[in-house]
Amino acid sequence: xxxxxxxxxxxxxxxxxxxxxxxxxxxxxxxxxxxxxxxxxxxxxxxxxxxxxxxxxxxxxxxxxxxxxxxxxxxxxxxxxxxxxxxxxxxxxxxxxxxxxxxxxxxxxxxxxxxxxxxxxxxxxxxxxxxxxxxxxxxxxxxxxxxxxx
Numbered sequence: 001x002x003x004x005x006x007x008x009x010x011x012x013x014x015x016x017x018x019x020x021x022x023x024x025x026x027x028x029x030x031x032x033x034x035x036x037x038x039x040x041x042x043x044x045x046x047x048x049x050x051x052x053x054x055x056x057x058x059x060x061x062x063x064x065x066x067x068x069x070x071x072x073x074x075x076x077x078x079x080x081x082x083x084x085x086x087x088x089x090x091x092x093x094x095x096x097x098x099x100x101x102x103x104x105x106x107x108x109x110x111x112x113x114x115x116x117x118x119x120x121x122x123x124x125x126x127x128x129x130x131x132x133x134x135x136x137x138x139x140x141x142x143x144x145x146x147x148x149x150x
Contacts, residue, residue: 051129083115
């Protein structure tokens with residue numbers, strides 16, 4: 001009986017301990033999101049930077065580069081990138097996730113690119129305080145209806 005009590009107590013302690021372990025979020029590569037915020041959301045005196053930082057935290061961070069909408073199979077896949085993520089993918093590889101300088105350079109390199117059928121470049125959108133993508137039919141993270149018209 002004493003061995004059973006010790007065994008149960010150890011199991012309970014193990015489960016409780018696992019519940020409090022810090023879990024790392026799967027928000028793309030951490031260095032990509034850090035570099036993006038450093039470049040476009042770090043200047044708190046700039047209204048555009050404040051707006052980008054606010055929008056970045058309002059949406060799922062991975063949605064800056066990845067398409068958060070379910071595919072034909074009904075599942076969301078991180079392999080699906082939005083137009084901004086596709087443009088960024090032309091300059092970066094998986095190996096570059098630990099090279100902040102290369103990430104910042106790639107972010108700068110795609111500022112002059114436009115998504116297909118768009119009037120503004122990614123840089124113009126970001127300078128205006130907007131994220132570099134628009135999903136007209138995607139109400140991201142409970143966003144307001146007027147956000148979708150931008």
